[in-house]
Amino acid sequence: MVTGCDCAFCKEEAEDEVGYFWMVTRPTATSEIADIVSLVSARHIALLVAGGLKPSDIMGTYISETKAVWAAKRLLTHTP
Numbered sequence: 001m002v003t004g005c006d007c008a009f010c011k012e013e014a015e016d017e018v019g020y021f022w023m024v025t026r027p028t029a030t031s032e033i034a035d036i037v038s039l040v041s042a043r044h045i046a047l048l049v050a051g052g053l054k055p056s057d058i059m060g061t062y063i064s065e066t067k068a069v070w071a072a073k074r075l076l077t078h079t080p
C-alpha cells in the first residue's frame with residue numbers, strides 16, 4: 001500500500017478502505033506540477049477543504065500517479 005501523508009488527521013483511527021490516491025488541484029499562474037499534484041486520503045481532502053480548499057478547485061482524483069501527472073500537465077498547458 002502506498003503511504004501518503006503523515007499528518008495527524010490521516011493517522012487518526014478511522015476506517016479507510018480506499019487509502020491514498022492522487023489529487024490534482026486547479027493551478028494558478030505560477031503553479032508547477034508539484035504544486036498541484038498530491039497524494040491524499042479522503043480524510044486528508046476533508047482536512048484541506050476545512051482549511052479553505054474549494055471543492056471546485058479539485059480538478060481530479062486518480063489511482064495512477066502517471067495519469068494524475070498527465071492531467072496536471074494538461075491543466076498547466078491550458079492555463080494562461
Ligand SMILES: [Zn+2]
Binds near residue numbers: 005006007008009010
Ligand atoms: Zn493527511
